Structure formats: C-alpha cells, structure tokens
Amino acid sequence: MIDCACWGKPLGSTQLWENHLVTINRILSIANRIQIREPGDDQYPKMEHLPEEVVREVLLRLTDHKDLENSSKAYSVMARVVDEQRIWRELTQFHFTPQQISFVLNTMPNPVQDWQAVYHKLRKAFGLREEYAEMIQLCRNCRCLFWKSIGHPCIAEKDPAFQEKLEDVDKSSLHVPIPPQAFLRFFSL
The missing domain is CATH 1.20.5 (Single alpha-helices involved in coiled-coils or other helix-helix interfaces)
Structure with a gap:
C-alpha cells in the first residue's frame, strides 16, 4: 500500500x-x-554567431526583467540589445494595461521615456502580470479542484434537482481558475 x-x-x-x-x-x-553537454569549439552556430535580429527576437520573448538583465551579462551583443528601449517598452506593454502605463508616464518629468525606468516604476506600483500555461480550476458545484485540459466530470451534474438550478446559470462561471499562490495558501498552516 x-x-x-x-x-x-x-x-x-x-x-x-x-x-x-x-x-x-x-x-x-x-x-x-538527458545529458547536457557543452558544444565543442568546432560546432556552429553558437549564440554569439547569431545575427543581432535573431538575438533581439529571442529577448523579446522573455517575460521577466531578471532574465533580461542576466542575458545582458552573457555577451556584448545581448547587452546592447537589452539596453534598447523597444525591449523594455514591449516588456512593459506585456505586463501592464495602457491605463497603468499612461498613469506612470504622466508622472515622469522627462518627455523622452526611459522604458526600463517606466517598467520598474510600474512593477513596484502594480506588480507583474502572471501568465501560466494552465491553472488548476475550482468547480463551484462540487468544490473539486481539476485541470481544465483533463476535464472535470462534476458529480453534482448527476443530480436532477441540481440540473434545474444550472439552467439559469452561466456555465462559464462555474469553474474558477486558482493561481499557484492561492493554491499554496490552501495548505498554509
């Protein structure tokens, strides 16, 4: 057992x-x-051999400022690309709403925007948006936790009296996503 x-x-x-x-x-x-091996000196392409446009596209897909800052330490091209305003502007636009961005932009004295400074002000003021591939769902009917991709055969749906109550309810509101931090709080002592 x-x-x-x-x-x-x-x-x-x-x-x-x-x-x-x-x-x-x-x-x-x-x-x-899985074995991770350092590529030999004779194997190409390496990160430093990629065109700057490719490096930029890779960096534009990062969603964490710490990853950007650490990437800039890898080699000079990455450092130069991370210093570009576009990288920080797009990271800012990913995490924050236009209203939040305009609020902070209106408080900044310099008309030429430093998007890295804007990002960090917004991060401190509003926190970062969290993006997950999938979150655990809570069924409001039977209080069961489940993965949406796997599905949930709700036991409450087998009850005919309960089915009558569900006729007037928006079915999409029956399953509530639970972010990881909230899920962990279920187990706090």
Whole structure:
C-alpha cells in the first residue's frame, strides 16, 4: 500500500497516488537520460554567431526583467540589445494595461521615456502580470479542484434537482481558475 497521507490524514485515493507515482517515475526516468553537454569549439552556430535580429527576437520573448538583465551579462551583443528601449517598452506593454502605463508616464518629468525606468516604476506600483500555461480550476458545484485540459466530470451534474438550478446559470462561471499562490495558501498552516 502506498503512503498517501498528508499531515497525517489520507489525501486522495490509493489509485490516484499510484497513477501519480507512475507519472513521476516516468518523468524521472526521462530526466535521468538527458545529458547536457557543452558544444565543442568546432560546432556552429553558437549564440554569439547569431545575427543581432535573431538575438533581439529571442529577448523579446522573455517575460521577466531578471532574465533580461542576466542575458545582458552573457555577451556584448545581448547587452546592447537589452539596453534598447523597444525591449523594455514591449516588456512593459506585456505586463501592464495602457491605463497603468499612461498613469506612470504622466508622472515622469522627462518627455523622452526611459522604458526600463517606466517598467520598474510600474512593477513596484502594480506588480507583474502572471501568465501560466494552465491553472488548476475550482468547480463551484462540487468544490473539486481539476485541470481544465483533463476535464472535470462534476458529480453534482448527476443530480436532477441540481440540473434545474444550472439552467439559469452561466456555465462559464462555474469553474474558477486558482493561481499557484492561492493554491499554496490552501495548505498554509
């Protein structure tokens, strides 16, 4: 029998834990076979051989200022591209609404905008937008947590009396996304 206890109490079914352990073991097996090797001096292209336009496109897809700042330490072309206003302007536009941006722009004295300074002011004032590939969903009907991509067979949907109540309800509002920080708070002591 698998130990499926959390804080001394059973959490989930034994079958669910067995499925999770199989998945974890499969992931570990794949991860253990991965070998990362430094490319030899004779292998091309390397990052420093890529055209500046390609480096810029790579940097434009980063969503964290720390990644940008660390990238600038890699080599001179990346440092030069990270200093471009366009990189910081697009990062700012990704994380903040036009209203938030105009609010901060109106408070800045210099008409020539330093988008890196604007980004950091906005970050301190409003925090960063969080983007996730998928979030856990909470079913308002049965209070079950589930992954949207896997689906959720709500047990409350089998109840005919409950089905009548659902006729007047917007079905899209029945599942509430739970961000990772909120999910972790479920387990705080």
